[in-house]
Amino acid sequence: MYSRRSELRCKCQPSRRTFLSDLGMGFTGLALGAMLQRDGIARAAAAEAPWVPPSGLAHFAPKAKSVIWLFMLGGTSHLESFDPKPALNQYAGKKFHETPYAGVLDSPLLKKNLREVIEGLHKPHSVLYPMQVGFRKRGQSGIEVSDWWPNVGDCIDDIAVVRSMWTTDNNHGAQLQFHTGRHALEGYFPTIGSWVHYGLGTLNQNLPQFIVLGRPIADCCGGSFGHDSNYLGPEHAGVTLEVGQPEPLAFASPGPDVYQQEQRQQFALLQRLNRMAAVEYPNDPVLRARIKAYELAFRMQISVPRVLDIADEPPNVRELYGMDRDVTRPFAQLCLTARRLVEGGVRFVQVYHGGDGGAGAWDAHGGLKANHTKLCQQVDQPIAALLKDLKQRGLLDETLVVWATEFGRTPAAQGSDGRDHHPFGFCIWMAGGGVRGGTVHGATDEIGFHAIQDRHYVTDLHATVLHQLGLDPRKLEIPGRKRLEIDFGRPIHAVLA
Numbered sequence: 001m002y003s004r005r006s007e008l009r010c011k012c013q014p015s016r017r018t019f020l021s022d023l024g025m026g027f028t029g030l031a032l033g034a035m036l037q038r039d040g041i042a043r044a045a046a047a048e049a050p051w052v053p054p055s056g057l058a059h060f061a062p063k064a065k066s067v068i069w070l071f072m073l074g075g076t077s078h079l080e081s082f083d084p085k086p087a088l089n090q091y092a093g094k095k096f097h098e099t100p101y102a103g104v105l106d107s108p109l110l111k112k113n114l115r116e117v118i119e120g121l122h123k124p125h126s127v128l129y130p131m132q133v134g135f136r137k138r139g140q141s142g143i144e145v146s147d148w149w150p151n152v153g154d155c156i157d158d159i160a161v162v163r164s165m166w167t168t169d170n171n172h173g174a175q176l177q178f179h180t181g182r183h184a185l186e187g188y189f190p191t192i193g194s195w196v197h198y199g200l201g202t203l204n205q206n207l208p209q210f211i212v213l214g215r216p217i218a219d220c221c222g223g224s225f226g227h228d229s230n231y232l233g234p235e236h237a238g239v240t241l242e243v244g245q246p247e248p249l250a251f252a253s254p255g256p257d258v259y260q261q262e263q264r265q266q267f268a269l270l271q272r273l274n275r276m277a278a279v280e281y282p283n284d285p286v287l288r289a290r291i292k293a294y295e296l297a298f299r300m301q302i303s304v305p306r307v308l309d310i311a312d313e314p315p316n317v318r319e320l321y322g323m324d325r326d327v328t329r330p331f332a333q334l335c336l337t338a339r340r341l342v343e344g345g346v347r348f349v350q351v352y353h354g355g356d357g358g359a360g361a362w363d364a365h366g367g368l369k370a371n372h373t374k375l376c377q378q379v380d381q382p383i384a385a386l387l388k389d390l391k392q393r394g395l396l397d398e399t400l401v402v403w404a405t406e407f408g409r410t411p412a413a414q415g416s417d418g419r420d421h422h423p424f425g426f427c428i429w430m431a432g433g434g435v436r437g438g439t440v441h442g443a444t445d446e447i448g449f450h451a452i453q454d455r456h457y458v459t460d461l462h463a464t465v466l467h468q469l470g471l472d473p474r475k476l477e478i479p480g481r482k483r484l485e486i487d488f489g490r491p492i493h494a495v496l497a
Helices: 004-012 016-039 041-046 108-113 174-180 192-200 223-227 260-280 285-308 315-321 329-343 368-392 458-468
Strands: 066-072 135-138 143-146 159-166 210-213 348-353 399-405 426-431 439-441 451-453
Touching: 066 174, 066 192, 066 329, 066 368, 159 451, 159 458, 174 192, 174 223, 192 210, 192 348, 192 458, 210 329, 285 329, 315 329, 315 368, 329 348, 329 368, 348 368, 368 399, 399 458
Parallel strands: 066 348, 066 399, 159 439, 210 348
Antiparallel strands: 135 143, 159 426, 399 426
16 A cells, blocks of 8 residues: 555656656757857747748759858959959049049939948048059950959859949948848848758758858958848858868867767767657657757768868869969868868858958958959969869859959049948859859949949849749748848849850
8 A cells, every 4th residue: 555655755756757758858958058059049949939941942943052152351342353444544533523424423323322330431532543453355255354353254254243233331231231131230130141041951961051161250240140040040040160270160079088989879878868858758849959959060070070171182173272372272271162062062151251350351441452462362263263163073053153242442542542432333243053154234334433234232142042042032031020122132134044
């Protein structure tokens, strides 16, 4: 017979199954706590159940599988890169009112688009500044490219240049705006890489699907929000990899004293404990989210170091990218890694150049000629090598390569030898992934001030990327999250094959 004491003990003590389940949850929490709490996955999973995400299937037949997004931080001059303006040489040293462009500063278009972030800062300058480098027609298409970009110029027949981009932020918050489509003062929103990740999911269960290489946007200009997912959930944010470092994926290494076999045994134990926990909590979304994230982290510990190890690349490939030269080696390593990542099934690789902890190295308010000469030497060969390497491997057709910067530089001089920020007209280019190479779309006026023909706000580039991946941005809308019409953008069909 039961005594009162034994009855109480029986009711209070857990069953063997409950004990094992709770034990499994305890080990799961210990293993995952720091990692998941750091990047927000546990907090997100613990919140109220979110909307049902997309199926991971394209909405229509895609032309591309992956994207490599090359972004020059600071504002590369469109006038000395892919939109040369010889009229600047003709009228150099003259003020606007002394040229046929006298009314350009008073145009309604400028007044409509200009939004001063800091009162009195970045006012239009009036004395025209000549081009600081020569240019010539390149390739069979005869597209004008500056002499600072000879290697990319050699690839111009695979490239579509869009010379009519515009944005509204005339300070470096434009870096964040370029990636989210929204002005920095409007808050934080999902970035283009996050939308791709959210819409399509994974091509490789062992690698992150949205990866960030190079020193990202500085805190002054948006910081990690430049590759963030905001309300889409932290699992869709970009994962930063430190290329060339002993621990490329922060917090993922099991530690120097843990052997791979030992780690596999630990993981096998956690799997068994998790299955026991699942018996007690079969419909627990928190448990499912934690198990899934931990399993991905374990697989990444093995896969990420392998894909980042470029030592097995043949000498001719390393030389093609410029790994043998000090000036090109850092960015060459990023571009070569980007190729290896898309080859391994990564959806979106965001590659930064010019990160300096501030506005960005390309921000040439003074000494533009020296600045751009040096920076172009760092990136021209690696970028061209990326295009050539993808092409020779048969990957360019399914990989969309985007080259961009947050805005251009002013036609007029700032000080004696610089150019200021210029959001009213600048250029980007695309290659591969169903893009019609050897084309130019849109135009700025003769001095490169306004985008005057086939004008495109930055979300048109976003829409083009999504379109080539088979995604309709309107079908990605989140219930209760109303997006503005301009957020969706419109694909730039004129450059698509």
